[in-house]
Amino acid sequence: MGDRHHPLPTDLVEICVSVAGEAAALVANRRADLVSAGRRISAETKSSAVDPVTEVDRAAEEFVVSRLTQLRPNDGLLGEEGARREGATGVEWVIDPIDGTVNFLYGLPTYAVSLAAAVDGDVVAGCVVNAATGESYRAAAGSGASVVREGRAHGLRVSAAEDVAHALVATGFSYDATWRAAQAEILAHLLPRVRDIRRMGSAALDLCAVAEGRVDAYYEHGTHPWDWAAGALIAAEAGAAVRHPSLRGSGVGEIVVAAAPGISADFHAQLDAAKALDALPQ
Numbered sequence: 001m002g003d004r005h006h007p008l009p010t011d012l013v014e015i016c017v018s019v020a021g022e023a024a025a026l027v028a029n030r031r032a033d034l035v036s037a038g039r040r041i042s043a044e045t046k047s048s049a050v051d052p053v054t055e056v057d058r059a060a061e062e063f064v065v066s067r068l069t070q071l072r073p074n075d076g077l078l079g080e081e082g083a084r085r086e087g088a089t090g091v092e093w094v095i096d097p098i099d100g101t102v103n104f105l106y107g108l109p110t111y112a113v114s115l116a117a118a119v120d121g122d123v124v125a126g127c128v129v130n131a132a133t134g135e136s137y138r139a140a141a142g143s144g145a146s147v148v149r150e151g152r153a154h155g156l157r158v159s160a161a162e163d164v165a166h167a168l169v170a171t172g173f174s175y176d177a178t179w180r181a182a183q184a185e186i187l188a189h190l191l192p193r194v195r196d197i198r199r200m201g202s203a204a205l206d207l208c209a210v211a212e213g214r215v216d217a218y219y220e221h222g223t224h225p226w227d228w229a230a231g232a233l234i235a236a237e238a239g240a241a242v243r244h245p246s247l248r249g250s251g252v253g254e255i256v257v258a259a260a261p262g263i264s265a266d267f268h269a270q271l272d273a274a275k276a277l278d279a280l281p282q
Contacts (some may be wrong), residue, residue: 074266126230
């Protein structure tokens with residue numbers, strides 16, 4: 001069965017911060033190299049194995065896997081770009097090498113490396129690093145959440161919002177046309193009932209925005225564990241009410257929700273009225 005002595009969440013988050021930070025620097029440097037070399041960054045995201053975006057995605061994931069294998073060789077791995085390994089320790093690392101690929105393509109400064117550690121299926125540590133800005137969000141279960149920006153650490157706390165009608169809400173949309181149509185119907189219900197909607201293009205950073213009080217709530221269907229694992233923990237540790245699928249459930253079309261506690265019940269009621277709490281049809 002291997003070593004089942006579980007490390008502390010605070011120890012795991014140190015690994016998350018170090019490895020995600022290094023990977024984010026790699027992503028930023030690779031993009032700068034592509035631009036300076038005049039290499040076209042295709043708008044056909046991940047269109048082939050040699051597409052520049054695919055190359056950077058894979059290089060970042062390979063870097064993370066290599067570092068984690070050095071540091072924790074018997075742990076499991078679950079990565080967006082195909083990293084899969086069953087572990088012997090009960091610890092599993094959930095990796096998104098670039099969350100916000102379209103933003104990466106267009107040079108919009110909202111794309112991130114997300115790295116989380118789960119113990120026996122529960123996420124206990126995570127870090128999300130905005131590769132474009134260097135902002136590093138992190139949390140360990142039971143220890144709160146913080147961001148390091150320009151070398152200074154700040155504790156994170158969700159907004160004090162109490163009225164859904166005044167809530168700024170972040171969301172995202174699938175690339176599947178059928179799902180997008182369903183998401184548009186949900187949005188049409190919700191938009192007149194909140195302050196406004198923001199579509200920033202990175203689920204991980206949307207969840208961090210909830211944690212920091214930059215938005216009051218977030219919801220999105222059809223995300224994958226690597227999209228939300230670290231960000232959901234960060235939001236929860238900052239005081240948000242968070243709902244998400246299990247790491248090992250199918251999660252196909254299911255919703256992830258994070259909201260300030262003062263509006264959580266009413267926000268869920270609005271989502272329920274829009275039939276948004278159900279998984280999108282497959």
